[in-house]
Amino acid sequence: MEEYRFEKSEIQASFMMSTQLWSESWSLCNAADCAGNIQIQHVAGIMYVALPKVEMNQPGNLVGVEVAGYGIFAALSSSLLSGEPPYMVNDVILELFVSTGLLIQSQITQGLELEETKQVVITGHSTGGALAALTALWLLSQPSPPPFRLLCITFGSPLLGNQSFSFSVSRSRLAHKFCQVVSIHDLVPRGNDDRFWPFGTYLFCSDSGGLCLENADSVCGMFRILNSTGTPKIEEHQGYGYYVSTLSHQFLISRSSCGGRISDNSYEAGVALAVESLGFCNDQESGVLVKECIETATKKNRAPILRTSELPKHIEWYKHNCDVSPKQFGYYDNFRQFSNTREIRVNMSRAKLAKFWDGVLEMVEKNELPFDFYLAKKWVYTSKFYQLLFEPLDIAYFYKYKYSRTSGHYMKSGNRPKRYEVIDKWWKERGEPNKEKRARTRYASTTQDTCFWAKLEEAKECLDDLTCENSDAQRRTLLREKIDGSERYSATLVKMKEVSKDVLATNSSYTVWVEKLREFNKLKMSNGVVDESDAMET
């Protein structure tokens, strides 16, 4: 059965243009441009902030900008994909922002004190819009989010940053707060420097209608079409007032196709109408290109599906069997030491699930997931459950086959699969306040610190090194400190019953290590006594 598709880029534009947000934003932008300074106005529970346009002498260049850590956009996602160039933004706008950002912020704060509101619209025309976008981005990427909802609407604003920057805005899940209104005759928002890259929802408008595109590739495609076809009129850059007032009354008259046969397929009929809304003709080449743009933009992303086969139930069973088996290895050591049919099967599930979760994370990184994916608690819990059960197996596999002194330990130098770091992050962001921890009444069913075994493997190596005679005193102290640290840490976990039974199995690496450490201490103690008595005698 063919899937039903609906062309909504024009409807969405019509929707936006029928609202008061559309007309109010523009009229304040216009006021800011005329007055040459920031304008603030409260309308129907929303605070509008408009930044004035500033003349720009040269088109502006890209400069690197610090986003993570101490940079100005502290909370922007800092994880560059491999091979991605560093973040860059337009230097002129950045300079403008650096000199006026604090002033703008204080005026917003004052405005909020004047009349309490939970909704703020930041807007601006041309460079004012770019400044508005940068300000909005800055407010949104502070470590603590602003106490109001924010929407940024720009009119004919130049592009702000490079592709990495735009990706980062999307990855930080902020792109949906930006709406960029662009006249198809206006050259300023397009530029001809393809190092700049758009983000947010674009509303392209003409005398006959509007069109919304969210996908950055489609927006770029649209820029290319506009650059190659229409002759931009420079004075059109002033013409937003005209579009805003004309288009906000467009809803009164019905829209029917101006020519050609109407397709029986409602999607194709819709796309044809959308193409006409920008004044393109469906049977001309440019119209065909616009049609392609719309079609790529309306492709829908799908959430991965959790299938029952992805539920790691049989691993629970494996763990249970190992834990109760008379051999008393516990499931970590069982998996590490043996390669029987059972282990091979478990290993296959391990690999399969790792692939599944890596796939999910890749989609997250590329921003390919539906937006509400994050809101689903189900995913957070399922991923955590997966991690609790499988990270020990991944650690076991790592030490069984991959570990060498040169490659370093599991916890170091990127050996730990990235999926676990992300799952850790999700778990932390779940927003559950830290409760006071009391000891459990029984051992946990899975060890709560999923890296417990990795830490133990390091401690094991330290102890082995220490037992070898040939190391210098400084290194020995260092090793000793590490071992003591691990001993204290694991003892606390055991005491709080935060570990699962397999840790305490009589033949588990942990029990063996504790035993070995005790013997070593005993030995050292007796040696120490001898040493001292020697010293006394001399």
Next chain:
Amino acid sequence: MALEALAGISNDLITRAWMASTRAYNTDHFHKEEERETVFVAVRPSFLEKDWFAPENKSPFGETNMKRAQFPCMRSIGNDVDATVNESFLENFQVLTSPTTSFCDYVKTVVDSRQSQRIVFTGHSTGGATAILATVWYLETYFKKPRGGFPLPEPLCMTFGAPLVGDYVFKHALGRENWSRFFVNFVTRFDIVLRIMLARKASTKQVLPHVLSQLDPRVAIQENDQSIPGFYTTVMKETATVAHQAVCELIGYGDAFLETFSSFLDLSPYRPAGIFVFSTGTGLVSVSNSDAILQILFYASQSSNQDELSLVPFQSIKDHRSYEEMVHSMAMKPLNHLDLHHLPLDGDPILRDLGLSTRARQCVCAAFEAEKQRVDNQTKIYNKLPKIVEKLTWIEDEYKPRCKTHKNGYYDSFKYSNEEKDFKANVSRAELAGLFDEVLGLVKKGLLPDGFEGHREWIELSTRYRILIEPLDISNYHRHLKNEDTGPYMRKGRPNRYKHAQRGYEHELLKAGKSAEEIKESGCGSCFWADVEELKGKAYESVEVKRFEKLVEGWITNREIDDEQIFLEGSTFRKWWHSLPEEHKRSSLLRERMGETRST
């Protein structure tokens, strides 16, 4: 006219209803008349502002919640929220049903006299709005409970140019109870009243009193009234916003930008409910899909060109006064029922006459496609039912008896999980959880037909699931000590799928005539084990334990818990009970039950 095929409504019935409606203008509250086996109750409209928007109401669209005590069915089970309706209309209804009028007594006489087969609630304008609420009241009061003996007069609600009354939940609840079919709304193409509730009351406040006076058919209309075009434009603009937003949401569920942008707007909650019959110069169009009606309400009042636009605002007022003509010309007009298969994107004179452009038809089509998707989702779920039944049957017929041979109930056996059968049960539990969570997700997002939650088959299956499998979830919860990590099961750990199943079950009890208090009192038997685990961890408290024991007796009678399982030797419950003070045990309700099992 082919309307008869739709709901057994004859032209004569419509004419009589309309005539009754006009006679109601000059009454205090309502006008009644009887005609052979049909009773007509027509409600008086009002054109005063206070009867459209309650003066004290603070919400942007003058809406308020329906009280659950008065309208127990008018709510969503999945999202557990009550329907909202216009507060003024609800107040009009409260006055109508108050002892100061003879309305309730009259309806009771009609029901008790057994003379009538049909009771028609009707009205023009706000009279229609009140008639809608009166019909809901009739359905809640007389129709919901199964009654033996004589058949009730079947209700029918016919409105003429009635404003929208309730929100999405209102419409959803009527659909779930299969009551939508009793509501038929007649609408002339441009009638502004149908759109007024889609605009914020603040945006129309100034001119509304004047416009309302113009809508009153008893008052002469002023030609070239200059305030009308402005009013029309304002209402239409907000109608456009609502209609566009609704269709975008219908298609792009979960679109982040749309959500952000919409959150900055006050969007009208009102939605069409029941069947709508639109009248144009040449024909009639009936539609029963609420989303599609909303789109038509917007697109039908668009103009095709500037010339028409100069006339339409006045037409939008006149159309509210033209139901007389509509009713009289009906017999001559053909009726089209609009659905997915009768929706050409181009052509069709009647649709063109209704003003539906290609874009409009595309949006109407999207609404129908969304409903088709809901039906498809339902089919997919129904295809999975045998799988669900199979798993439940395995637990019931294999797992439970096998646990019993070890003198453990399945609750305790699962908690220790020492054997492969327990592992297998856990897999079943997880798979069932996945299936039921999926259904709940669809229900919450409105991605299933409105009727889904009302289907007996589903309610029975989900109840069976809850009673049989929830003990395993509780067992799992305590096996993993989540009660220590997260908190008590009932407050922190109970999955929403069980809460949902329980709400569905309680709704059935309510409809069967149990009072809300009774239902609340009887608690939830499938959570028996969670209560046991909680009590076990606490010091003995006589009142609490006695209360619990009384509940247990009730649950056993209602077959909510399995009394063959909970008294077994290895049962946590039994062990706990035996740890209670001797004094308590001697006078305990459960003494015999505990003793009986011991002797066998």
